[in-house]
Amino acid sequence: MRIGDVGEFPLIERLAWIAGRGRADVVVGIGDDAAAVDLGGEDLVLLTVDSQVEGSHFVRGCIEPRVLGRRVLAVNTSDIAAMGGRPTHALVSLVLPTELELEWVEELYRGLAEEADRFGVAVVGGNVARCEDGIVLDLTLVGRVRREHLLTRAGAKPGDxxxxxxxxxxxxxxxxxxxxxxxxxxxxxxxxxxxxxxxxxxxxxxxxxxxxxxxxxxxxxxxxxxxxxxxxxxxxxxxxxxxxxxxxxxxxxxxxxxxxxxxxxxxxxxxxxxxxxxxxxxxxxxxxxxxxxxxxxxxxxxxxxxxxxxxxxxxxxxxxxxxxxxxxxxxxx
Ligand SMILES: [Mg+2]
Incomplete structure (x- = not known):
């Protein structure tokens, strides 16, 4: 069977079944806007990852790289917001074709840095890899939330x-x-x-x-x-x-x-x-x-x-x- 026949959400369910181990420090695992883990202290740590793929999420000539940089952080930040939390740290993985202009990547990072400043996020690392077929921008965002303020997709009740x-x-x-x-x-x-x-x-x-x-x-x-x-x-x-x-x-x-x-x-x-x-x-x-x-x-x-x-x-x-x-x-x- 091909993943195109399975569909996005059934695919995630199958993968969660293979790798999603319940553990005492995992408060929210696979299947919500972000994971919430208990590393001790008053706050839970929130973790989320999302990618922007050329051709699927954006067309290179149709979006300024600076705007795209803001976007890649913004969409992840939204998932942290959905848990009631605030973002703190980001890791960025760049998959780039060698013909890409240096200026394009620098502009992307200027946009990313602007959005990071706006929401108090420190960009603390990442990775660069080569692929000649197009650009993939993948961002992992860490955040935190007071444990009693955490909200998830579960908990809605009839009458709400x-x-x-x-x-x-x-x-x-x-x-x-x-x-x-x-x-x-x-x-x-x-x-x-x-x-x-x-x-x-x-x-x-x-x-x-x-x-x-x-x-x-x-x-x-x-x-x-x-x-x-x-x-x-x-x-x-x-x-x-x-x-x-x-x-x-x-x-x-x-x-x-x-x-x-x-x-x-x-x-x-x-x-x-x-x-x-x-x-x-x-x-x-x-x-x-x-x-x-x-x-x-x-x-x-x-x-x-x-x-x-x-x-x-x-x-x-x-x-x-x-x-x-x-x-x-x-x-x-
Ligand atoms: Mg979401």
Missing amino acids: MALVTGSLGEAAAGLYLSSHPELEIPERDALLARHLAPTPRVEEGQVIGAAGLATAMIDLSDGLGSDIGHVCDRSGVGVRIHAAKLPVSPAVERVAEQIGKKAWELALFGGEDFELLFTASPHAAGVLAERVSAGTGTPVSVVGEVLPAPAGRRLVLPEGIEVPLEPRGFTHF
Whole structure:
């Protein structure tokens, strides 16, 4: 069997079965946004790794190396944020073709260093290897979280609300605009920026974790419609998402209108927004929304409610009809 026939998530499950040993110091192992390990002390250590592959995640001529450098750190930082933590140290593995301009790599590192400074990350090492077929950037990020502030994908309970930070669909709108220069949208630059170099919700994640009121959290990398499924899987619950409650900006409305899609479709199935999705009891949801917006200025929206597992994953369309929620987000393989 080829990995293309297995699919991304079943592949990860098979690999976890082979190598994922439970051990006393492993608090969270394979299958969450980041691993959490107990090395002693008040804080848990968070570990995550992610790669940006030329042709799969980026096209060399379509993104400035400096922006790409910011992006490679940002997407990892988002996974640390999803655990309620803050990033501290990074290791970078570069796989590069020999014809690559030195200036390109230096610019990449300038972007990486800018983003690292912004989030208090020290780049402490890495590796360089050669491959003539294209660029692969692989970043390992270490972080920490107070053990009582840790949030995982497990823990959502029936009756909880499902909430998201910020607004959804902007990265998908930006991706579309990047290949359609003819579309005239006043917010073009902002949407492109959102697509190319997302802003991880680190402060927001820490506020949510520190409140001790949320039951589960994940960052939205593949798209809400798909990522909410990971929370359902790990928590053993179902969910009902309301299309009409998804937070979309007027800019996303405009793009959706021009390309003949619904804004809620971009919000639900467009990936790479890197917002946080979390769950909390109805009372706690209100408190958390207030704390996040007061502490960070980022709005929080209730987008649905957690159901018992047998109810499955449901989507209420804007016209009020309830349909199954198909996991149509992005997957590799
Ligand atoms: Mg994630």
